[in-house]
Amino acid sequence: MNQSLDEPANAATDENQEIDFLNGASHAPTSESSPPMNVQTNEFMSKIAREIDEEVRRKRAQGAFPPAFERRLKTIFEQLVPPGAGNSRKDFEALLRSSDRAAYFDIDVPIASQKPGVTRVKKLLRTTQAWYLNYLAQQLNNFSTNLMRLLYVFDSRVKKLEDASESAKTVRPSGTFLKPYYVTASGLDEKLLSSMGEPAGRVLIADCGNGYLVNHLNEHGFDSYGVDSNLESLENPVVTSLDLRWQDLDEHLKEIADDALFGIVLQNTSDMISPVEKLDLILQARRVLAPTGNLAIISIDPRFFETSSELLVQRDLSPGKPFAPETWRYVLEQLEFSNVSTTSFENCHLTMGYFTNNDAPGD
Amino acid sequence: MTKLKSIAFVTPRYGAEVIGGAEHAARMMAENLALQLGLSVEILTTTALDTNTWANHYPDGTEFLNGIKVTRCHIDQGRSRDFPALSGRLLKSPKSATIAECEQWIDAQGPVSLSLLNEIKNTQAEVVLFFPYLYHPIVLGISSVSERSVLIPAAHDEPAAYLPIFQSVFRTAKAIMFQSKAEERFVDSVLRVADKPRLRAGLGIEKLSKPVEPLSNFLPELDGQPFLLTLGRVDQLKGATLLSELFAEYKRRNPGPLKLVFAGPVTTQPINFPDIMTLGSVSDDLKWSLLKECTALVNPSAFESFSLVLFEAWSFSHPVIVNAQCQVTADHVYDSNGGFAFSDFAHFEAQINLIISKPAVRDALGANGKEYLDKGYRWEVIVEKMDEFLNNNFTS
Incomplete structure (x- = not known):
């Protein structure tokens, strides 16, 4: 064990040493914002975690955990697995291994009795039925072996597909990597408001920034969030009580039921995603819009995008460009x-559409 | 300053005798909201105490408990005899159950109280909080006050949550309050309600109002001895068997004075082992003494919606050890740095060894947990968050 861990670690450290790890460039956004951790505690915990892992590795290498022993305890763990577990790659691999272990039918029935x-009697029964059970078990074992082989092949092919789709993913213009660009224009808010009609449900403002539009709509009787x-x-x-959330838009839309929203406002940061992603976004938006729901798209003017010095980095790094x-x-x-x-407004456009047909093809 | 004047809670059971679980949390929340905000808080509930039968236990009618008006309604149908069989069948593949089957399951699970449904419909409260999501009064009652409703699901990854009927229950609620971020993630992904106004409030921990008695007054044999404590129902599904197996193995390989103490009503007896003590249900005084003097608290359950016991241990600056398969408790541990999460015996063993052999590590983990509790999980903090949330969403 590392001697340094004997030194007292202070949980409450100097505030000046705080770092917001969530703003680090390598940290992907989740639906969640956690409080910033402080350096001293974080380093201390990493040290402890490393020490525990090293201890486990060392004991494993010494043969302290025989496979039969680990298997027995793993069986008890597996009885408590929540039903949704298995969604991650790691969970899937663990499930595959445990299915593989269970995919053997043993005819050697225990016969001990007090x-x-x-x-x-049990031994006699086992002996007399062995030819029959053997015959069945052989077929079942052949089947399960082939089934497991099939699952492994399937897993390997899915993995290749996942890797390919991962490398095909484009860099999103917003998020942690590229700073978003929010266009505003005089008269835009009023036009948006008048086009939305009477409030009749919840409105999502995508890429909401500081919540300016959310607040604007709420002040006019809408129930909106961003x-x-x-x-x-x-x-x-702009107002602390607004319902503003840190989440990717596509991830968020997937977690909304069909027909749930009265309106969706896509602000201009969605301009810079690829055409395919744009279409996918509109299809997702259409799915969650209620009948007669409306979609508002605030888009950067393509000419402004091509010429503005403020948008130089976005222009170079974005996989897509604004649609006309x-x-x-x-x-x-x-x-x-x-x-x-x-x-049309200075440097941007507002496109409105109303969705009435919920049985449209392609849903 | 709150603009709200009155709120109501709907919960299947309520009373001083209801210890632990969502209904206990509902009582704590109701009492703290009334006390700190001066709100009129009413409880709409049944006469039940026992969740296995939902038999009528309390007299029906109105009474006041710690200043809160409690209206109890007669139960027309408790837990049906068919429920286990029906449950077994439906919960094997819950997503494929029909709505009619789900309704049958909700009825069979109980408690069915038509007068409670009437009370819900007629309540004048500005906001009605439904707590938790699973039972008949919530499933059938929420639609009658939909625009005033807040669902506090206390959900976790369990087969019942996948029954299609709950999609409409969650959609009917005007707003949702979660106890943990794992719960929020789970509900959004399974029930697709990401558009709903929400608050992740958690639950609060009371500061103890009286000194804790020495443990030697209750259990002299534990005086000065290191021990791991597990609080709550001792049940195979709550991980009691798992923990007792792990601990027995730990002791075979690491002899010493360390003991494991189970304190809580016993449903599944842990394995018989000399260093494992099973106390059964314990008094509040004994519970606090155990918490104060334990070496660490262990929660082996993979199914938790909040896990108040972690915070109770942290209130004494003790570290906790949890099952890594439980997202709720694992998140608490990772966010607080107040303990460890184990996913196999090897890690469990190394974590305990570290806690036993390095008092500085144990103290640091405990201090981290205490800081996490004080910053986010005291009732003053939670009531303030709730007040702002309810006022924003339910007052004009």
Whole structure:
């Protein structure tokens, strides 16, 4: 054991030493923001975790945990696995291994008994039925062996597919990597408000930033909330009581039931994702919109995007570029939005569409 | 300053005798909201005490408990005899159950109280909080006050949560309050309610109002001895068998004075081993003495919606050890740095060895846990968060 762990560790350390690990470039956003950890505690805990892992490795190498012993305890652990477990890659591999272990049918039935004579009877029964049980067990074992082989092949092919899709993923313009760019224009808020109609349900503001639009809509009787994948943008909300969440938009939409929202406002940071991702986003938005729900797209003007010095980094690193308003109109009409209209502002456009057909093809 | 004047809680059982679980949490929450905000708080509940039968236990009618008005309604149907068989069948593949089968399951599970459903419908409270999600009064009652409703599901990853009927229960609620981030993640992914207004409030821990008695007054044999404590129902499903097996193995390989103490009603007897003590249900005084003098608290359960006992241990600056398969308790441990999560015997053994052999490590973990508790899980903090949330969503 590491002697340094004998030194007292102070949980409450100097506030100046605090680091927000969640803002680190390598940290992907989750649906969650946890409080910042402090360096001293974090280093101390890492040291302890390393020490425990080393201890376990050392004992394993010495043969302190024979396979039969670990298997017996693992069986007890497995009785307590929550039903949703198995979704992660690690869980899947563990399940595969445990299924593999269970995929053997043993005909060597235990015959021991404390009752006098019963052991002999059991042994006799086992001997006389062995030819039959053997025949069945052989077939079952052949089947299970092939089934397990199939699962391993399947797993390997899925893994290849996962790796391929991972490498095909494009860099999102927002989130931790690329700072988002929020366009505002005079008259835009009023136009959005008048186009939304009477409030009749909840409105999602995607890429909400500091919650300016959320607050604006709420002040006019809407029940709105926002999500943004950039934690920094959420740190200084215009009003502290707003419902603003740190989450990726596509992840968020997947966790909403069909027909749940009255409105969705996509702000311009969605402009910089690839065309395929844009279409996927609209399809997701359409799924969660209630009948007669409305979709508002605030998009950066493509000419402004191409020429603005403020957007130089975004322009170079983004996998997509803003659609022209004509393109957005075409896309929305193709996806069965009705009354699609565009209003142009300085450097941006507002495209509105109303969704009425919930049985549209492609759902 | 709160603008709200009245709230109601709907919970299947309520009373001073209800120890642990969501209903106990409901009482703590109700009493603290009434005390700190001066709200009128009403409890709408049944006459039940025993969750296995839902038999009528308390008299029906209205009484006041710690200043809270409690309206108890007669139970028309308790737990049906068919429930275990029906449950066994439906919960094997809960997603494929039909709504009719789900309704049958909800009825069979009980408690069915038509007068309680009427009380819910007629309540004048500005906000009605339903606690927890699983039972008949919540499933059938929430739609009658949908626009005023807050669901406090106390859900965790369990087969029942996948029954299709709960999709509509969760969708009907105007807002949802979660006890943990693992619960929030689970509910959003399975029940798809990410659009709902929500608050992750957690539960609060009371500061002890009286000194804790020395443990030697109750259990002289434990005086000065190191021991691991497990609090709550001693049940195979709560990990009692797992922990007793792990601990017995630990002791065979690491002889010494360390003991394991189970304190709580026994459903499944842990394995018989000389260093394992099973106390059964214990008084509050003994519980606090055990908590104060234990070396660490262990919660081996893989199914928890909050785990108040972790915080009770942290209130005495003791570290905790939890089952890594339980997202709720594992999150608490990772967020607080107040203990360890084990996923196999090897780690369990190394973690205990570290806690036993390094008092500085044990103290640091305990101090981290205490800090985590004080910052986010005192009732003053939770009531303030709830007040803001309820006012934002339910007052104009």
